[in-house]
Amino acid sequence: MMSFTNPVGSGTLWFHNLATAEGTPVAYDPQARAFLPMPPFCANRVIIGCNWIAPEEGAFCRACAMTALAPDPDIPNAIDYWAETEAAKRWVIDNLGRWHWFRPEDPGTRPTFHMLADGNTLAAMGHGDGVVTMSVSEADPVVRISAGKPWMNRIER
Numbered sequence: 007m008m009s010f011t012n013p014v015g016s017g018t019l020w021f022h023n024l025a026t027a028e029g030t031p032v033a034y035d036p037q038a039r040a041f042l043p044m045p046p047f048c049a050n051r052v053i054i055g056c057n058w059i060a061p062e063e064g065a066f067c068r069a070c071a072m073t074a075l076a077p078d079p080d081i082p083n084a085i086d087y088w089a090e091t092e093a094a095k096r097w098v099i100d101n102l103g104r105w106h107w108f109r110p111e112d113p114g115t116r117p118t119f120h121m122l123a124d125g126n127t128l129a130a131m132g133h134g135d136g137v138v139t140m141s142v143s144e145a146d147p148v149v150r151i152s153a154g155k156p157w158m159n160r161i162e163r
């Protein structure tokens with residue numbers, strides 16, 4: 007796991023940190039690949055614990071701006087699972103940034119994410135026409151390893 011320099015004190019920070027050990031709020035700048043002490047925070051910071059910077063106060067960060075649909079908050083655990091799924095997405099997007107994908111210098115179209123939760127119907131995962139649909143319910147390890155997803159049976163070998 008990659009560690010980062012603490013911009014306001016001693017010690018190190020880890021990719022998902024929201025604050026230093028002393029409690030100072032910090033945010034990750036995916037362009038600089040470093041933490042900043044007083045950036046405009048992502049609008050999803052309070053809701054799902056996003057720790058990335060935003061272009062301005064009240065705006066979404068680069069990763070959250072790609073999410074067009076969030077899960078229904080009335081579905082049990084949907085927000086917690088969404089937070090975990092978005093954290094994993096930030097890790098992927100940051101690593102793709104090593105090859106300049108989805109950074110300002112990348113002229114390509116950004117994918118759009120639909121983050122859905124399993125409610126009365128299962129959220130089918132897949133991608134097409136630049137839209138990636140994810141079931142945030144799969145953040146639950148029990149759901150992930152169970153055979154509760156009908157399409158899982160189709161990919162068994």
Ligand SMILES: [Zn+2]
Pocket residue numbers: 048049050051056057058066067068069070071
């Ligand atoms: Zn964000």
